[in-house]
Amino acid sequence: MRLPREISAGAASRRRLLADMSIAIAIAVLASLLAAGVGVVAFLALPTLLVLLSWITIEAVVRGVRRRSARSAQAARVAER
């Protein structure tokens, strides 16, 4: 069976997410097999999760601030005209 080539942006996004999840689960399984125990896995995974979540949060906040300032600048320009 072949996956359709022409797909919507939403479908492409879901397909990417599925692929990413598969890779993530493979990494998790590999890490669990290689590590001495779930404690060590958690010891490494928890800070990784916190760092990535912080990164994503900060990025989202910065993007939001930029968007708001861009909107207010645009509104100011419109008002000046």
Added chain:
Amino acid sequence: MPSVRSERRHQSIPFWRRARRIFLLAAIACLVPATISYVRAMGEKHNVGLGVRSVEWLRQNGGNSLVSEIENWYYTLNAPEKGGPGLRSLPQVGVASAGEEARGRTGEAYQPPDVKPLIQPALPGEGLWKKAAAKAGTRPPVLLTTFRSDPEYPQFVAGVAWIDSSRTRLAYVPGLAEPPPPLAHRGPAEVPEAKRGRVVATFNGGFPLETSNAGLIYRGKVREAMVDGVATVVEYRDGRVDVIPWHQGPGAPANVWFAKQNLPPIIEGGRLSPKLSDGPEWGETVNNAVRVWRSGVGVDSHGNLLYAAADFQTVESLAKILQRAGAVRALELDINEDWTSFISYRHPGAGEPSNLLPEMLRPPERYLTPDERDFFAVYLRPGERW
């Protein structure tokens, strides 16, 4: 047909953003089984704080060497400095005041010689044995003393207990989690109510089986295969107690009631082990040379037990304390402030429990409630009275 805009968005997702998402999902996937295991472990019955329980969980789930590395690093950073002002007094131990110590005992029973102080001038009561219990008679089953253990660190105080083996019996008491299941006849993990009338002292056990890689015989049966060459606290079926290097193979000899192993001997034939300063010899634990709370147990030349504990000790300095107190064979027991306890009971019925040293972290009632770890209890023999 996809729009041009959506196609552009599809192509414009940078690689690093996808990689970040993959690692985020992988971290979540890794944490699912770990969280289940952690929550289950924390839900079990404990008598220690969440921090200690978490560290223990990490140790039990493959993180033993990781925890040891962190501990080594932490203790090395917080190592005490040599010198400093000397002490003016020692913590009071036992019930007899200085000058009225155990020297007044009469009869033909063996009396341990007082511990010769290392630092001069000696402080009042330093190294003099005192009765652990009130109304203990002329032959107290437990004697206690303190002395400054290291001339280079004049603030360090070691606590030592001497236990008369002719009047007492030693019991090995399994804890709630150590030794780990399965274990037949685990018991209440505390001094049993029925035996409290005879208990005179309790003290901490050794390393957990998982980290000591050593053996255990409990009630005459092997729980963990014994390892030749490892130091062993052994009680024979006739009540005799000894600390020996084990050379009897993995099984349980018919005359052994319990045998708890912990690391190689630190004193043999009255001499310190020549390997005391070698890290690997003492296993995958906090490094030998790191100064932490340490405890040990040995026997004197008359077969009586000697227990010692102190903060800021290396394996070697602990061995020297026991040797100075008269031990001819000895092993290291558990370490760290969370696990080191020696408690004597001043009155029958486990009345007025008292820590050997006031700095000991765990409360004197520790072994009167179910405890996490295994421990030793010292009972008066049948027919012996307070």
